[in-house]
Structure formats: C-alpha cells, structure tokens
Amino acid sequence: MWGKVLGALFGLALLKLPGLILGVLLGHLADQWFARKFADWRGLAAMSGSDDEQALFMYSTFAVMGHLAKATGIVTKAHIEQANLFMQQLGLSARQQREAQAAFRDGKAVNFPLRAQVNEFYYCYRRRPDVLQLFLEIQLSIACTGGKMVAGQRELLWQIADILQIPRATLEQLLRAYQARSGSQPTEHTSTEQRLVAAYQVLGCDSTVTDLQLKRAYRKLMAQHHPDKLMSQGVPAAMLDVAKRRSQDIQAAYEVIKQYRAKNH
Incomplete structure (x- = not known):
C-alpha cells in the first residue's frame, strides 16, 4: 500500500497529474515486489x-x-x-x-x-x-x-x-559510540584516560557534564534500549539481544565514569 501512496505523492509533486498516474503504477509494482519478498520470510x-x-x-x-x-x-x-x-x-x-x-x-x-x-x-x-x-x-x-x-x-x-x-x-x-564500544575492551595496556574517553563517547557526553547531566544521559539511553519497551513497540524478539548488549555497554560505561569521579572528586 505504501508504495502506491508514496509513488502518487512524489509523482504529483514532480509531474502533476501524469506523474500521479505514473507514481501509482510504479508504487503498485514496488508493493508487489515487497509482498513477494515478505512471503518468503515465513x-x-x-x-x-x-x-x-x-x-x-x-x-x-x-x-x-x-x-x-x-x-x-x-x-x-x-x-x-x-x-x-x-x-x-x-x-x-x-x-x-x-x-x-x-x-x-x-x-x-x-x-x-x-x-x-x-x-x-x-x-x-x-x-x-x-x-x-x-x-x-x-x-x-x-x-x-x-x-x-x-x-x-x-x-x-x-x-x-x-x-x-x-x-x-x-x-x-x-557512530562515535559504536566505535568506542567496539574498541573499548580493556587490556593491560589500556590507560584510565582511554577508558574514560571511550565511556563518555558511549554515553554521548563530554567530560565537563555534571553528575546530574551524566545520570540523565545514562537513564535516557537505558530507557531507549530497554528490551521490554522495544518489544512492545514491535521489535522482533531476536533483535532484543542487540538492545540487551547495548544496555550492558551503557551500564559499564556509566560505572567507569562514576568510579573515576568518586575517586577524584
């Protein structure tokens, strides 16, 4: 259905009535293509x-x-x-x-x-x-x-x-958060500074944020990736593992920053 709707809107905007007709036809073909693909995904x-x-x-x-x-x-x-x-x-x-x-x-x-x-x-x-x-x-x-x-x-x-x-x-x-998570596995050669930089990137913050701002950013990210919430919004059960792993990364980053601040403030 959406193929025909979108095709009609784009066609009307570009070529008025002829474009509307052409857009509906192309949209119908797109809808059929999608229908065939989804039919195979039993x-x-x-x-x-x-x-x-x-x-x-x-x-x-x-x-x-x-x-x-x-x-x-x-x-x-x-x-x-x-x-x-x-x-x-x-x-x-x-x-x-x-x-x-x-x-x-x-x-x-x-x-x-x-x-x-x-x-x-x-x-x-x-x-x-x-x-x-x-x-x-x-x-x-x-x-x-x-x-x-x-x-x-x-x-x-x-x-x-x-x-x-x-x-x-x-x-x-x-993208910065993903790259930080991908390279954030600590080793014996990973410095405290490197861990902190990666942790702030995972939370989408910089080191100048207050403790309250940091907690708000953490809670917002955790809420966005809560598996129960995402499942209720139509995310397939299999994909919830992605959200769980993301939540674990967010939790770990928050703990790194909290521990550092507790020791140095």
Missing part, C-alpha cells in the same frame, strides 16, 4: 510471532546491511562473516539464517530499491523513534566492518538517517 516471521510488521523489520535489516556492504565496491569475506556472526548472535535457526542471507543478497543487487525499502520501514515505525534509532545502530555493525568506513557507506547512512528523520548529528554521535 521462518523469520514465525519466530517473530507471524507479524508482518516484524517480518518487515527483519527483512529490512539484512537487506540494507547487504546494500551497505556493497557500497564499498565489493562485498568482502569480512562483510559476509560479520553478517553471519550477527545472525548467529541473534540465535537464528539454519533456515532463518538462509532467509537472512537471501535478504542480504537482495540488498547487494544493483537495482535494490533502498529508498523505497527504508521508506516502507519508516512509515511502519514512524511513531516509534527508539525503534528507528535501533535499526540505524544495527546498520553501523556492517558499515564499520574492519574498523573503517568508505565515503559511499557514510553517504548511504546519511540517506538512511534522513529518511528515518534522524538528525545527521545524532548519526555521528551513534
């Missing part, structure tokens, strides 16, 4: 409670991942391993992993309709900003494969954030 939909909304979440996640991987010019073995690792972390069965891999391949296709796919996702979850942000956070795992991101991937992330109505400044903060 395994993932069943895992998510046979909910078309949650099937849309799962399909969009892996298809957009594939498109982001392709933006490097070539999908490397590291990209595929990262995607497969993510599937395993979600606890997908063998059948569900095959379906996720099929969505990933769809995303790699030259003619993959990224804007239409993300628009479909946005209109489904547009009143649930925490879900939109979680979706964007998940995409960072494939964009940052190997610890680096090419310009084409950053531009795609900007496009995705724009469609989801997430400010680019928020995207950049999420």
Whole structure:
C-alpha cells in the first residue's frame, strides 16, 4: 500500500497529474515486489510471532546491511562473516539464517530499491523513534566492518538517517559510540584516560557534564534500549539481544565514569 501512496505523492509533486498516474503504477509494482519478498520470510516471521510488521523489520535489516556492504565496491569475506556472526548472535535457526542471507543478497543487487525499502520501514515505525534509532545502530555493525568506513557507506547512512528523520548529528554521535564500544575492551595496556574517553563517547557526553547531566544521559539511553519497551513497540524478539548488549555497554560505561569521579572528586 505504501508504495502506491508514496509513488502518487512524489509523482504529483514532480509531474502533476501524469506523474500521479505514473507514481501509482510504479508504487503498485514496488508493493508487489515487497509482498513477494515478505512471503518468503515465513521462518523469520514465525519466530517473530507471524507479524508482518516484524517480518518487515527483519527483512529490512539484512537487506540494507547487504546494500551497505556493497557500497564499498565489493562485498568482502569480512562483510559476509560479520553478517553471519550477527545472525548467529541473534540465535537464528539454519533456515532463518538462509532467509537472512537471501535478504542480504537482495540488498547487494544493483537495482535494490533502498529508498523505497527504508521508506516502507519508516512509515511502519514512524511513531516509534527508539525503534528507528535501533535499526540505524544495527546498520553501523556492517558499515564499520574492519574498523573503517568508505565515503559511499557514510553517504548511504546519511540517506538512511534522513529518511528515518534522524538528525545527521545524532548519526555521528551513534557512530562515535559504536566505535568506542567496539574498541573499548580493556587490556593491560589500556590507560584510565582511554577508558574514560571511550565511556563518555558511549554515553554521548563530554567530560565537563555534571553528575546530574551524566545520570540523565545514562537513564535516557537505558530507557531507549530497554528490551521490554522495544518489544512492545514491535521489535522482533531476536533483535532484543542487540538492545540487551547495548544496555550492558551503557551500564559499564556509566560505572567507569562514576568510579573515576568518586575517586577524584
């Protein structure tokens, strides 16, 4: 349905009545394409409670991942391993992993309709900003494969954030937090200063914030990633593990900062 609605609006804006007719036709084709894709996702939909909304979440996640991987010019073995690792972390069965891999391949296709796919996702979850942000956070795992991101991937992330109505400044903060979490596993060579810098980045704060501001930032992030809240907003059960791990990272970062401040204030 949304394909026809969006096509009609864009067509009307660009070419008036002829554009409206053309937009409806193209939107109808897009709706049929999406319907065929979701019909194949019975395994993932069943895992998510046979909910078309949650099937849309799962399909969009892996298809957009594939498109982001392709933006490097070539999908490397590291990209595929990262995607497969993510599937395993979600606890997908063998059948569900095959379906996720099929969505990933769809995303790699030259003619993959990224804007239409993300628009479909946005209109489904547009009143649930925490879900939109979680979706964007998940995409960072494939964009940052190997610890680096090419310009084409950053531009795609900007496009995705724009469609989801997430400010680019928020995207950049999420990227810094993701990079801090990815490299925040302490070793014997990790200094206290390095741990603090990473912890503040995870919480999206700088070291000048007051204790009260720090607590507010912490509570806000914890609320955004609370599994029960996200499940009630339509996030598939399998994806809740992402939110749980994010919550653990937020909790750990907050504890690092609290302990440092307690000792030095």
